[in-house]
Amino acid sequence: MERTIAISDIHGEQDKLTRLLKAASYNPDRDRLMLLGDYIDRGPDSKGVLDMVISLKRQGASVLKGNHEDLMMRALTLKEEEHWNRWVKRNGGDKTLLSYGMFERDIEAKGEGDSFRMPILYSPDLWRHLEFIQSLDHFIETDEHIFVHAGLEPALPPVETPPHTLMWIRGPFHTGYAGSKKVVFGHTPTRGLHDDPENNFVYYGSNNIIGIDGGAVYGGQLNALDITNDIVYYVR
Numbered sequence: 001m002e003r004t005i006a007i008s009d010i011h012g013e014q015d016k017l018t019r020l021l022k023a024a025s026y027n028p029d030r031d032r033l034m035l036l037g038d039y040i041d042r043g044p045d046s047k048g049v050l051d052m053v054i055s056l057k058r059q060g061a062s063v064l065k066g067n068h069e070d071l072m073m074r075a076l077t078l079k080e081e082e083h084w085n086r087w088v089k090r091n092g093g094d095k096t097l098l099s100y101g102m103f104e105r106d107i108e109a110k111g112e113g114d115s116f117r118m119p120i121l122y123s124p125d126l127w128r129h130l131e132f133i134q135s136l137d138h139f140i141e142t143d144e145h146i147f148v149h150a151g152l153e154p155a156l157p158p159v160e161t162p163p164h165t166l167m168w169i170r171g172p173f174h175t176g177y178a179g180s181k182k183v184v185f186g187h188t189p190t191r192g193l194h195d196d197p198e199n200n201f202v203y204y205g206s207n208n209i210i211g212i213d214g215g216a217v218y219g220g221q222l223n224a225l226d227i228t229n230d231i232v233y234y235v236r
Contacts, residue, residue, distance in 0.1 A: 002030045002031060002130065002228070003030070003031045003032070003034070003127060003226050003227070003228040003229065004032045004034060004145075004226070004227040004228050005024055005026060005031055005033050005034065005224050005225065005226050005227070006033075006034040006035075006036060006081070006147060006184050006210070006212055006224070006225045006227060007020065007033070007034070007035055007036065007222070007223070007224045007225075008035070008037060008066070008149065008185070008186025008187070008212050008213050008223075008224075009035035009036075009037070009038040009066070009186045009187065009189075009213040009214075009215075009216065009217070010038065010043070010049050010140075010216070010222065011038055011039070011040065011041055011042045011043040011046075011092070011216065011217035012039075012040060012041060012042060012043025012048075012049055012067070012095060012096065012099065012217065013044070013045075013049070013094075013216050013217055013222060014043075014044075014045040014046050014048035014052060015045075015050045015236050016216055016222040017049060017052060017222065018052070019222050019233070019235045020222050020223075020233060020235045021224075022224065023224070023233045023235060024224045025079055025200070025233075026224075026231040027159065028056070028059035028060050029059070032060070032061075032062070033060070033061035033062070033099050034061070034064075034140065034147045034184070034227075035053060035056065035057075035061055035062065035063045035064065036064050036066065036147060036148065036149050036157045036184070036185065036186045036212070037064045037065055037066020037067070037068070037069060037136075037149035037167070037186060037187075037210070038066035038067065038068045038069070038149065038186060038187070039053050039066070039068075039069065039185050039212075040069065040072060040092075040093075040096045041068045041071070041072075041087075041091055041095060041096050042091075042095055042217045043092075043216075044095065044099065045093065045099050046096040046099045046124060046130055047096075047099040047100050047126075047129070048097065048099065050129045050132070050133075053207070054129075054132055055155065056141030056176065062137075062147070063136055063137075063141065064137055064138060064140065064141050064147065064148065064149055065133060065138055065149065065163075065167060066149040066150075066167060066186065066187065067149065067150060067167040067168050067187065068091065068092075068228065069136065069169075070131045070164075070167050071083070071086060071087040071091055071093065072087055072093060072096065072130070072133065073104035073130065073133055073134060074086075074087070075087035075093060075118075075218055076126075076130055077130075079118045080116070081109070081112060081113065081116035082099060083118075084118055085109075086171050088094070088107065088109075094107060096139060097121065097126070100121075100123040100125055100126050101123070102121070102123065104112040106119060106122075107119055107121070108119070116117065123226040124136065130232050138158075138163045138166040138167065139152075139158045139161075139166055140183070141158060141159075143196075144181060144182060145181055145182050145184055145227065146158055146179075146181050146182070146183045147168035147183075147185075148166050148183060148184075149166060149167050149186055149187050150165075150166060150167050150168050150169045150170065150173070150184050150185060150186070150187035150188070151166070151170070151173030151174070151177070151183065151185050151187070151209070152165070152166065152169070152171045152173055152177060152179075152183060153165050153169065153172070153173070153180075154172060154173060154176035154177050154178065155176075159164050167187075168187075170187070170188050173185075173209070174188070174193065174209065174224075175207075177207050177209055178207055178208075179203075179206065179208060180184040180208070181208065182208045182209070182210055183208060183210065184212060184225065184227065185210070185211055185212070185213075186211070186212055187213060188211060189213050189214070189215035189218065189220060190202060190203040190211045190212070190213060190214060190215070190223075191215055191220065193205070193211045198214050200214040200220035200221045200223075200234075201221075201232065202214075202223055202225055202232050206218045210225065212224075212225050214234060216235075216236075220236070221234040221236045222234060222235050222236075223233060
């Protein structure tokens with residue numbers, strides 16, 4: 001393998017992902033692609049992104065689960081009002097469902113509390129994608145790096161860190177990690193890590209953490225970090 005390339009937080013932006021892979025001259029025969037989660041929600045084409053991610057995985061890419069995939073999985077499998085509303089109403093899950101060809105009326109849940117009923121979602125592709133999401137790992141560790149969606153519990157090795165933490169943690173990891181391996185992660189837009197609303201570039205923390213979420217779906221950019229050569233590609 002010539003290069004290891006990491007991308008995170010695509011959020012339904014299929015056009016940006018396509019352009020970014022082209023900008024980086026990604027070649028599955030020679031490069032190792034690490035996709036760090038959050039393929040869905042908020043953007044216009046989550047279904048299209050997941051189709052691409054499945055294809056890229058078949059070509060050899062390593063694919064991790066993000067917190068938005070966790071939200072989707074909980075909403076569709078637990079079928080409870082709290083999880084449904086958290087995903088669909090507050091975190092962009094409605095945009096994901098619409099990308100499968102549904103209409104607003106198709107995704108309206110009925111009732112509240114004990115009378116809550118999730119809508120019947122007639123989309124074989126949706127359930128196929130859910131099965132794919134359920135199969136994904138939460139981290140990848142190499143000799144020099146750890147790849148994860150959100151971060152690590154600072155006091156624990158990744159194998160002992162709860163999956164929920166690997167997909168959701170923020171502050172304690174950003175300030176508390178002190179490991180020798182570099183951790184490449186997404187989840188937190190880098191503008192917040194830089195403390196600069198205009199800076200969406202990759203964040204290199206002084207404590208061996210590298211944030212790559214450029215906030216693409218919030219008007220920022222989609223970043224690809226070439227780990228091997230320390231080169232950043234991006235599209236806006």
